[in-house]
Amino acid sequence: MPALNGLEQEEVTAAPDSNFQRFCAAHGILSVEDFLLHDVYALVALAEREVNSEELKQGINQVLAFIDTQHKPWLNGLELLEDARQNKHLLPTGCQGLDLLLKGGLLEGQLTELVGASSCGKTQICLLAASNVTYKHMSSVVYLDTCNSFSPKRVAYFIGVLNPTLKQVRCGILERIMANILCKSVFNIFELFDTLDQLQTKLRDQARSSDHKVRLLVIDSISSVIAPILGGNMAYGRSLMISAGFLLKRIAYEHNLSVLVILVSSAYKELINKCIGGCLDENVAACVVTNHMVGGNVGSLKPALGESWKGVAHTRLLLSRVNRTNKCSISVLKHPSMARGNSVDFLIPEENF
Amino acid sequence: MATSNGQNDAFKIIDLQIMVESKWLQSDGGYFRPFTRKNKCGVGRVTMTNAAKSWIHGDESAKQILARVARKRPFLLRPPLHRVPLRVGNVVEIVGPSPSAKTHVLMQAAISCILPKDWKGIHYGGLECLVMYFDLDCRFDVERFTELLKHCIMDCNGLSNGNPKKHGILSESFHDFEDLFLSCMRRFSYVRCYNSLEFLSTLKTFRCHLQKENEKHGVGASFLMIDSISAFYWTDRATAPFPLGSTVRKSFSLSNVLETVVQEIQRLFKVQPMLLFATKATISGDGSVTSELKRNRGLSKDVSELKVMRGFQKDAYREYMPSIWQSFVTHRLHFQVSDEDLDGSSCENKSIFQFEWLLPSLNVFEKFEVADAGIFMLT
Numbered sequence: 001m002p003a004l005n006g007l008e009q010e011e012v013t014a015a016p017d018s019n020f021q022r023f024c025a026a027h028g029i030l031s032v033e034d035f036l037l038h039d040v041y042a043l044v045a046l047a048e049r050e051v052n053s054e055e056l057k058q059g060i061n062q063v064l065a066f067i068d069t070q071h072k073p074w075l076n077g078l079e080l081l082e083d084a085r086q087n088k089h090l091l092p093t094g095c096q097g098l099d100l101l102l103k104g105g106l107l108e109g110q111l112t113e114l115v116g117a118s119s120c121g122k123t124q125i126c127l128l129a130a131s132n133v134t135y136k137h138m139s140s141v142v143y144l145d146t147c148n149s150f151s152p153k154r155v156a157y158f159i160g161v162l163n164p165t166l167k168q169v170r171c172g173i174l175e176r177i178m179a180n181i182l183c184k185s186v187f188n189i190f191e192l193f194d195t196l197d198q199l200q201t202k203l204r205d206q207a208r209s210s211d212h213k214v215r216l217l218v219i220d221s222i223s224s225v226i227a228p229i230l231g232g233n234m235a236y237g238r239s240l241m242i243s244a245g246f247l248l249k250r251i252a253y254e255h256n257l258s259v260l261v262i263l264v265s266s267a268y269k270e271l272i273n274k275c276i277g278g279c280l281d282e283n284v285a286a287c288v289v290t291n292h293m294v295g296g297n298v299g300s301l302k303p304a305l306g307e308s309w310k311g312v313a314h315t316r317l318l319l320s321r322v323n324r325t326n327k328c329s330i331s332v333l334k335h336p337s338m339a340r341g342n343s344v345d346f347l348i349p350e351e352n353f
Numbered sequence: 354m355a356t357s358n359g360q361n362d363a364f365k366i367i368d369l370q371i372m373v374e375s376k377w378l379q380s381d382g383g384y385f386r387p388f389t390r391k392n393k394c395g396v397g398r399v400t401m402t403n404a405a406k407s408w409i410h411g412d413e414s415a416k417q418i419l420a421r422v423a424r425k426r427p428f429l430l431r432p433p434l435h436r437v438p439l440r441v442g443n444v445v446e447i448v449g450p451s452p453s454a455k456t457h458v459l460m461q462a463a464i465s466c467i468l469p470k471d472w473k474g475i476h477y478g479g480l481e482c483l484v485m486y487f488d489l490d491c492r493f494d495v496e497r498f499t500e501l502l503k504h505c506i507m508d509c510n511g512l513s514n515g516n517p518k519k520h521g522i523l524s525e526s527f528h529d530f531e532d533l534f535l536s537c538m539r540r541f542s543y544v545r546c547y548n549s550l551e552f553l554s555t556l557k558t559f560r561c562h563l564q565k566e567n568e569k570h571g572v573g574a575s576f577l578m579i580d581s582i583s584a585f586y587w588t589d590r591a592t593a594p595f596p597l598g599s600t601v602r603k604s605f606s607l608s609n610v611l612e613t614v615v616q617e618i619q620r621l622f623k624v625q626p627m628l629l630f631a632t633k634a635t636i637s638g639d640g641s642v643t644s645e646l647k648r649n650r651g652l653s654k655d656v657s658e659l660k661v662m663r664g665f666q667k668d669a670y671r672e673y674m675p676s677i678w679q680s681f682v683t684h685r686l687h688f689q690v691s692d693e694d695l696d697g698s699s700c701e702n703k704s705i706f707q708f709e710w711l712l713p714s715l716n717v718f719e720k721f722e723v724a725d726a727g728i729f730m731l732t
Contacts, residue, residue: 028602071555077538239591311451336494339704
């Protein structure tokens with residue numbers, strides 16, 4: 001938010017004059033942020049005592065008018081519902097079990113989180129969803145890859161399953177479809193913020209042009225960029241984590257795309273933790289993502305990133321896999337309209353060479 | 354002499370002015386129109402003579418007080434909010450981990466507020482008032498809200514499974530439902546905020562919106578909802594108080610933000626008293642508490658002791674919000690996922706939760722389930 005003397009550049013309101021700025025500065029208000037923290041009524045009372053009280057009150061009105069442009073508009077229930085019905089559709093993932101469980105697919109405008117131990121098929125579901133959305137819906141997919149697990153070969157295979165004739169036709173249709181999956185490697189939280197920022201600008205431009213619409217954003221996996229910044233007693237890491245969550249929700253809601261986030265479950269070595277010191281910070285436990293084998297016999301697996309992240313996503317799904325088979329099971333941990341525990345079994349298609 | 358007399362008079366006037374100002378600071382809004390029509394929002398003028406007059410005369414007669422107090426009877430809310438009488442001006446905090454049906458309880462309370470008392474001969478038992486919903490978590494699902502509202506309307510008409518055609522209802526009455534549904538949805542006002550700055554901006558200009566809505570609907574708002582007040586806890590905590598040069602300048606810290614929030618809401622309540630619901634997610638892993646526990650416990654390998662500790666941890670509720678917010682809260686409920694539900698013994702599409710009143714402390718654990726049609730108590 002701007003400084004008070006920079007308000008004229010915002011072109012929303014007339015610039016408050018220098019008298020008003022001096023008056024505000026005397027009460028410790030130099031920027032709009034300061035103004036927000038200040039009691040307006042106390043300020044009006046102070047202004048009344050000055051000689052040029054009318055002028056000062058005018059200035060206060062101007063700042064208030066600017067502040068009024070700084071928040072999202074109020075909507076009534078009907079407007080909200082209309083927006084949801086028009087712009088927020090269900091996006092089928094192509095994974096039958098998952099679509100059945102979610103009654104149609106991932107919801108646009110919301111954040112869906114997939115939780116599971118490593119190698120239980122999370123990436124497979126993401127790749128399948130990406131291929132399905134590009135092929136069946138002719139839309140773009142943005143795929144942010146934090147652990148080099150994106151496999152174009154696998155995507156080509158999934159598209160091949162959807163349309164077997166594509167393999168024979170050598171006119172580059174497959175290439176054109178695949179070109180709609182924009183993959184980017186991201187290795188730390190700052191790169192993630194940067195990429196999401198660029199994506200936001202891109203989506204704003206896209207609203208004007210009639211390109212392939214981006215309808216799905218996949219982050220595989222978010223825990224590997226966030227877990228390293230957590231831990232200790234500093235609020236800083238968690239602040240970045242929560243900000244990332246809000247940014248994702250904002251992108252999803254404002255640009256009507258569905259966000260699929262992957263979270264690795266980490267071993268929560270309950271007993272060991274208890275022995276060491278009562279209750280070690282959960283987030284510290286979440287940092288030990290690679291240690292999940294250790295906890296196998298004593299503790300149970302639990303989603304990484306701890307308690308604070310739990311409130312971020314709209315939907316949280318737990319993925320588990322029966323040992324050494326391609327049989328998977330997904331169950332609901334959290335959903336706006338579904339009870340936890342609902343689950344469904346399905347098979348992950350295996351590639352036949 | 355003449356000049357000094359003049360000065361004295363001037364002082365008197367100023368004194369009177371201060372007196373009048375402090376008066377409107379207390380009772381707020383009576384003599385003072387905060388938003389003039391010219392500017393979208395702003396501060397108007399104090400009409401001096403009227404203000405001075407009414408200062409001398411009392412605010413209201415005993416009869417008026419009685420009438421006002423009698424009108425402000427406690428709300429009859431649906432479970433799980435039925436145990437304690439709640440009135441306008443109360444601040445109810447709903448604490449619990451995510452997910453523990455906190456938003457669901459808010460939705461249900463909102464629905465009982467926007468429904469009319471009676472509509473075309475059918476009793477709905479609502480308040481027919483406006484609801485103002487601040488979505489700070491940005492997770493409000495309007496489809497679920499719609500579903501709950503429709504279930505409620507059907508329930509009151511004796512149609513539990515929500516399909517009017519099955520019961521041979523004429524299409525006319527179906528249109529009636531539609532009208533009722535639309536008018537209810539219009540009484541629900543929603544805003545989402547992605548950070549504290551947006552939240553404060555919304556609050557600062559909230560009175561303007563409230564007034565417009567009141568005029569549009571002809572009824573006032575009864576419920577104010579904030580879901581959740583702790584949404585920006587970590588982001589605000591991390592904004593380190595850097596030296597600002599001047600001592601009068603406030604830093605943008607968690608406690609300052611919440612102080613302003615509380616102040617704004619208190620001011621608002623003086624003009625339009627409402628019942629405030631705020632949810633709060635529990636966060637374990639708050640450094641200070643853990644380190645304290647660590648220090649107290651030391652090393653221990655006794656399994657039975659561990660179990661006790663685990664139970665203690667699960668049930669214990671730790672306060673982490675700044676004291677300014679804590680002292681603002683008048684009622685507190687603590688929600689938890691029920692053990693039955695954790696064991697996976699519950700099937701079908703419902704979840705079981707348990708809750709307890711912490712403020713006032715009732716020491717009773719009660720259970721409720723959340724199904725498609727809403728919240729039901731389990732006895």
